[in-house]
Amino acid sequence: MNREMMVPLIVLAVMIPLVLLRNRAPRVLHPDRLWIMPAIVLPLIGLGLWGSQFEPGVSHAPFGPLGWSLLLVGLLLGAAFGWQRGRMVTIEKTPEGVLKAQASPLAVILIIAVFVGRSALRPWTEAHAAEWHMSPLAIGDAFLMFAVGMIVAQRIEMYIRAKRIQHGGTDAHVEAVPS
Numbered sequence: 421m422n423r424e425m426m427v428p429l430i431v432l433a434v435m436i437p438l439v440l441l442r443n444r445a446p447r448v449l450h451p452d453r454l455w456i457m458p459a460i461v462l463p464l465i466g467l468g469l470w471g472s473q474f475e476p477g478v479s480h481a482p483f484g485p486l487g488w489s490l491l492l493v494g495l496l497l498g499a500a501f502g503w504q505r506g507r508m509v510t511i512e513k514t515p516e517g518v519l520k521a522q523a524s525p526l527a528v529i530l531i532i533a534v535f536v537g538r539s540a541l542r543p544w545t546e547a548h549a550a551e552w553h554m555s556p557l558a559i560g561d562a563f564l565m566f567a568v569g570m571i572v573a574q575r576i577e578m579y580i581r582a583k584r585i586q587h588g589g590t591d592a593h594v595e596a597v598p599s
Contacts, residue, residue, distance in 0.1 A: 449520060486558075499570070501566070505527045505531065
């Protein structure tokens with residue numbers, strides 16, 4: 421296993437305990453601040469997409485219809501995963517009206533599985549990209565589009581549910597904390 425494959429695994433090994441410790445107790449949820457993470461991540465991923473065109477040793481030919489389709493599939497799959505991950509977040513409303521959110525352990529496992537799967541599949545997909553008449557750059561960029569879809573869809577889903585409960589509505593995923 422080379423260094424390029426080890427770095428994501430080391431990052432996961434460090435981040436998993438931190439994420440699990442952070443998610444032990446519900447945290448205050450500010451629905452009006454859910455836009456901040458996408459606002460930070462989207463430009464960074466855009467920069468990554470732009471910068472990937474300068475990666476040495478990779479064909480920089482423009483994407484064909486298959487490459488653009490792959491980007492769209494990555495975005496849509498990411499949105500589906502993000503929506504599901506957002507649905508797994510438990511939202512509680514305290515008697516004072518404060519919303520608290522706690523990520524499900526299953527949601528944490530889902531995100532870990534996605535990152536491990538990406539790391540495991542990357543060498544294989546890049547090795548077979550030519551057989552599929554596809555740019556390896558498009559495959560890598562599809563993973564970035566997956567991340568965009570996941571982050572944005574999760575925040576949208578949580579925002580919709582949080583606003584609904586703030587305004588007195590009910591939701592199958594929102595729990596009221598007993599007083």
